[in-house]
Amino acid sequence: MSVTLALVVGGLTSVGVYLITSRSLTRMLLGFALLGHAAVVALLAAGGEAGERPISGDAPVDELSDPLPQAFALTAIVISFGLTLFLLALARRQAQLTGDDLVEDDLEDRRIALETEAEGDDA
Amino acid sequence: MTSLIGLLVVVPMLAAAIGFVAGERQWVRDILTVGSLAGATAIAGILLAHVESEGTVVLRVGDWDPELGIVLVVDLMAALVLLVAMATILVVQLFAIGQRRTAWGADPQLSGPLLLVLTSGVVLAFLTGDLFTLFVAFELILVSSYVLLTHQGRRGQIRSGMTYVAMNLFASTLFLVGLAVVYASTGTVNLALLAERIPELDDPLRWGIGLWFLVVFGTKAAIFPLFSWLPDSYPTAPTTITAVFAGLLTKIGVYVLIRFHVLTGMDDLGPLILTLAALTMVIGVAGALAQDDVKRILSFHIISQIGYMLMGLGLFTLAGVAGAIVFLVHHIPVKTVLFLVGGLIEEREGTSALDKIGGLAQRQPLLAVLFALPALSLAGIPPFSGFVAKLALVDAGIEKVVVPIVVIALANSVLTLVSMVKIWTGVFWGSGDDESATPIRILRPGHRLMVGATAVALVASLAIAASFGPLWDLGERAAADLLNPSAYIEAVVS
Numbered sequence: 001m002s003v004t005l006a007l008v009v010g011g012l013t014s015v016g017v018y019l020i021t022s023r024s025l026t027r028m029l030l031g032f033a034l035l036g037h038a039a040v041v042a043l044l045a046a047g048g049e050a051g052e053r054p055i056s057g058d059a060p061v062d063e064l065s066d067p068l069p070q071a072f073a074l075t076a077i078v079i080s081f082g083l084t085l086f087l088l089a090l091a092r093r094q095a096q097l098t099g100d101d102l103v104e105d106d107l108e109d110r111r112i113a114l115e116t117e118a119e120g121d122d123a
Numbered sequence: 124m125t126s127l128i129g130l131l132v133v134v135p136m137l138a139a140a141i142g143f144v145a146g147e148r149q150w151v152r153d154i155l156t157v158g159s160l161a162g163a164t165a166i167a168g169i170l171l172a173h174v175e176s177e178g179t180v181v182l183r184v185g186d187w188d189p190e191l192g193i194v195l196v197v198d199l200m201a202a203l204v205l206l207v208a209m210a211t212i213l214v215v216q217l218f219a220i221g222q223r224r225t226a227w228g229a230d231p232q233l234s235g236p237l238l239l240v241l242t243s244g245v246v247l248a249f250l251t252g253d254l255f256t257l258f259v260a261f262e263l264i265l266v267s268s269y270v271l272l273t274h275q276g277r278r279g280q281i282r283s284g285m286t287y288v289a290m291n292l293f294a295s296t297l298f299l300v301g302l303a304v305v306y307a308s309t310g311t312v313n314l315a316l317l318a319e320r321i322p323e324l325d326d327p328l329r330w331g332i333g334l335w336f337l338v339v340f341g342t343k344a345a346i347f348p349l350f351s352w353l354p355d356s357y358p359t360a361p362t363t364i365t366a367v368f369a370g371l372l373t374k375i376g377v378y379v380l381i382r383f384h385v386l387t388g389m390d391d392l393g394p395l396i397l398t399l400a401a402l403t404m405v406i407g408v409a410g411a412l413a414q415d416d417v418k419r420i421l422s423f424h425i426i427s428q429i430g431y432m433l434m435g436l437g438l439f440t441l442a443g444v445a446g447a448i449v450f451l452v453h454h455i456p457v458k459t460v461l462f463l464v465g466g467l468i469e470e471r472e473g474t475s476a477l478d479k480i481g482g483l484a485q486r487q488p489l490l491a492v493l494f495a496l497p498a499l500s501l502a503g504i505p506p507f508s509g510f511v512a513k514l515a516l517v518d519a520g521i522e523k524v525v526v527p528i529v530v531i532a533l534a535n536s537v538l539t540l541v542s543m544v545k546i547w548t549g550v551f552w553g554s555g556d557d558e559s560a561t562p563i564r565i566l567r568p569g570h571r572l573m574v575g576a577t578a579v580a581l582v583a584s585l586a587i588a589a590s591f592g593p594l595w596d597l598g599e600r601a602a603a604d605l606l607n608p609s610a611y612i613e614a615v616v617s
Contacts, residue, residue, distance in 0.1 A: 035296045038296075039296050039299035039300050043303045046302075046303035072255055075259065076258075083266070086266070086288075090273065093281050094282075098278075
């Protein structure tokens with residue numbers, strides 16, 4: 001696995017993780033896209049040295065790239081494409097409901113926390 | 124037998140596809156969903172009987188070499204859990220048909236087919252023999268669950284849906300990276316081959332893989348400290364959806380945790396898993412005690428119960444793993460019944476907040492019975508299935524002399540009972556004359572079907588207690604197959 005690929009995976013992951021800690025859903029979406037790319041590059045790197053085109057039969061077997069991680073990567077790309085669309089739909093619905101795409105607080109949890117605090121003050 | 128395994132995955136998918144285009148013809152969808160779920164349950168029963176007598180069945184999709192291709196493996200553990208899961212989804216779908224078009228029901232045009240997609244994902248997750256297909260199965264389950272959770276588009280659902288989606292997407296990405304690491308270090312993702320190759324890796328790499336997948340599967344299973352998405356998102360979904368999620372989804376996480384970590388011999392992680400198990404139990408039940416809404420209390424209970432299954436896994440002994448498997452089998456129907464009763468309460472009273480309901484035992488004695496029996500079972504009171512399952516785990520803990528976890532597990536049972544009593548006094552006791560705010564509800568014709576489905580699930584969970592002897596034997600054999608994977612490896616590879 002080349003150092004370049006490792007660095008690319010690291011870079012994409014760190015930017016992706018930074019973005020998904022954001023409260024804005026569109027940023028989170030971009031973060032997940034980057035994380036998905038990081039995972040795909042990691043899968044490709046797991047295949048080892050790059051070689052000739054596999055399956056087409058132009059080169060002897062020992063010179064080929066490993067096709068299995070490529071198949072994994074393709075599947076992962078398709079899935080992350082679908083999920084990106086779903087997240088976009090979710091962000092749009094949130095924008096319709098509240099006017100922005102920020103993740104809200106868990107109201108029920110806030111309420112219970114406040115009640116507990118109030119009880120603590122009484123005692 | 125092998126063609127039956129293929130049918131289990133394909134039939135729900137096809138039925139879902141037809142269901143999506145059936146338009147306004149609701150009866151087509153009902154026949155398709157109930158029919159294919161009943162079929163899946165029957166096939167799961169046949170497979171269990173076959174595997175019990177003849178041993179593991181393997182389907183090689185496309186007849187590829189297992190090192191490269193997809194294999195579906197039905198061993199005893201898979202067959203056992205599969206049967207319970209299919210029967211549970213069937214019962215919930217019947218409940219959903221009864222509940223249709225109430226304020227708490229899901230949109231029938233979408234939820235039926237989506238439930239089928241979820242079902243085929245669940246089947247795939249239980250039966251798959253390689254990690255990548257497991258990833259695809261998780262995605263199938265998650266994508267359909269995202270839509271089921273948010274399809275009504277209510278504000279609370281969108282809010283909690285975001286947390287749910289973000290947590291699970293992140294875990295899925297980690298899963299992919301973990302796959303890359305496993306493939307780079309062993310050259311395969313087939314579980315049987317991994318059971319041979321991972322124990323041969325250097326300790327740091329082996330522990331790294333074990334910890335990495337503990338986080339990935341732990342997020343799905345909602346173990347401490349990765350549970351925060353669960354109690355937030357589950358209560359907002361329509362009742363039937365919550366019942367399926369509560370009964371099944373986290374248990375799939377536990378199932379693969381048991382399968383992967385036992386098969387690949389991660390015994391060294393035992394103490395860590397036991398610590399996490401204790402924390403999961405305690406935090407879950409503490410959360411339940413703080414809540415004052417039926418569905419939220421029940422959601423926190425899921426987390427605490429996951430702790431028990433983790434405890435069995437963390438012991439890494441025959442009795443421990445068997446206990447975890449049996450606990451899993453007991454937990455799925457019991458939890459589902461409790462959430463279905465929660466749905467019935469909501470349907471009758473218009474809310475599931477404890478302080479707004481009261482005196483239901485007087486007005487609805489049947490509902491009180493339907494709640495009381497599984498609640499006692501969950502808390503571990505004899506003679507219910509929860510008691511025997513917990514006894515098995517505690518026994519396994521004593522056998523390996525891990526005193527702290529046994530003490531915590533027992534104390535936790537008491538706390539579970541206390542939080543159940545909280546629901547009981549809030550919902551079923553009291554005169555109930557102070558609720559002028561409660562509108563008088565007219566029962567819909569589907570009500571009988573809802574109560575009937577709940578009762579059937581309850582009877583099934585009671586039957587588990589009655590037939591515990593044979594079930595324990597099955598669990599022990601399944602655990603033995605996992606702990607000593609040579610038979611599993613041989614069935615898959617040769």
